[in-house]
Amino acid sequence: MTHSTPAQEDGGATILEIGQQPDVWREVARRQEPVAAALLRDVTRRPDVRIILTGAGSSAFIGDMAAAALRRHLGRRVEAIATTSIVANPLDYLEPHTPTLMVSFGRSGNSPESLATTELADDLVDEIWHLVLTCDGDGALAKAHTGRTNSRVVCMPERTNDTGFAMTSSLTSMLLTCLRLLGPATTGHGEVLATAAEHVASMQSDIAALANTKKKRLVYLGSGALEGLAQESALKMLELTAGEVDTYFDSPLGFRHGPKSVLDGDTLVVVYAATDPYTHRYDLDIIAEIRGQLDDDAVVVVSTEPLPDGFGQAIVLPGLDGLDDALVALPYLVFAQYLALFTALEHGKTPDNPFPSGEVSRVVKGVTIYPLTESGR
Known part of the structure; x- marks a missing residue:
């Protein structure tokens, strides 16, 4: 730079x-x-x-x-x-x-x-x-x-x-x-995705306000391709806050099978809404369930369309209707990156190097690669 x-x-x-x-x-x-x-x-x-x-x-x-x-x-x-x-x-x-x-x-x-x-x-x-x-x-x-x-x-x-x-x-x-x-x-998708990402960038003050709540744990939920996005989001938060914020990820259906135990009043849940109408039903179920258990502000939904009446508000990214979730994941990622960055700043971290003592490095070090020998299989 x-x-x-x-x-x-x-x-x-x-x-x-x-x-x-x-x-x-x-x-x-x-x-x-x-x-x-x-x-x-x-x-x-x-x-x-x-x-x-x-x-x-x-x-x-x-x-x-x-x-x-x-x-x-x-x-x-x-x-x-x-x-x-x-x-x-x-x-x-x-x-x-x-x-x-x-x-x-x-x-x-x-x-x-x-x-x-x-x-x-x-x-x-x-x-x-x-x-x-x-x-x-x-x-x-x-x-x-x-x-x-x-x-x-x-x-x-x-x-x-x-x-x-x-x-x-x-x-x-x-x-x-x-x-x-x-x-x-x-x-043509380049312009569509870029426009949606610029919409996310225009919301930086709102995302910073979410970070200002300084929740102790962040849970990210998504199905299919968006479960991979949820895992990346969790890692980004963990990395940039140098581990000060506990993070979890899962699918909306999988979350009920034990991991839901992490929910408490100091948890923020981010749900990445799928574009497929069938899959989206499961997103709506977990949104309603968690908002009922905690409160509306405990769940942030990132979506390509508004939620139906009765399910609360969502952050709606424009122009993405009908796209595959793998493409939608791109502007969703920008939201995750800003949230992790602003949360790191709230915790007083140096985002370009959250581990100044070198405990974790930009390129992994200390890995020994062993020769493959006869394993008996």
Whole structure:
């Protein structure tokens, strides 16, 4: 960032990186990637291909948000599996005789598990192709796959390589690029999504007022792709507040099966409303239930349309009617990022580096990658 970066108490580089997302999405949606697209077209034509979406932490949650949309769009087997799971248990997740396209997400591509996962796939899978989506063309993952016949590297706009601690524009640019290359996103969606995100940005004072309540725990609920969004939202709050705010995530139906025990008067629940009318019924049920148990202000609903009479108010993002939840997740994410940032500021944290003593780092350190030996399986 330049000398104009705000002070930490004003949001630092993080607030700029959240705010730049509408323009980034417009740029990403206009981009053409003919070399990558040609390989993907050939690979996904195969009816037996398996597609694995992988990354660590927030990058893993990109896969959780995108998988169902890609499965519907391609009519192929698509699974989100974290690199951290694959590295620890490669023989549980990699199928040697199944042709596989591995889509790897990495802000820097320097996390130890990122490169190890693709190397394990190369060693264990007979037919393997790689699509690397990264924000750093000089990262280890990009360098390892550049120029390979069975790999394509697609770099995000340079400014998305967030200098702040938490992944914000890096995450959303990789998600949108994945949905452009393999899913339902089109060039026109860039403007629609950017406009909705600008609406969220115009509500910063309202989101800051939510943060000012300084609730001790935040619960995020969403179904399908929006459960991946809920998990990312919980992580963003946990990261930026350096663990001072307890966070939970679940689906609206799953929440009743024990996790609902966390609810008390010091809890704020965020419900991400699904666009599918059938799924939306379950959102309405949990909204009514929690508002009845606590009060109306204990639940914040982010939606593409107003709630029916009797269910209270929602934050309504315009122009998203009929879009897949994987696309709707993008502007919903901007809400989650602002809420986490403003809550961190309320707790006196430095958002660009919530852990100044280095207990948690921007790129994971201290991971030993062990060689795969005969496991007896």
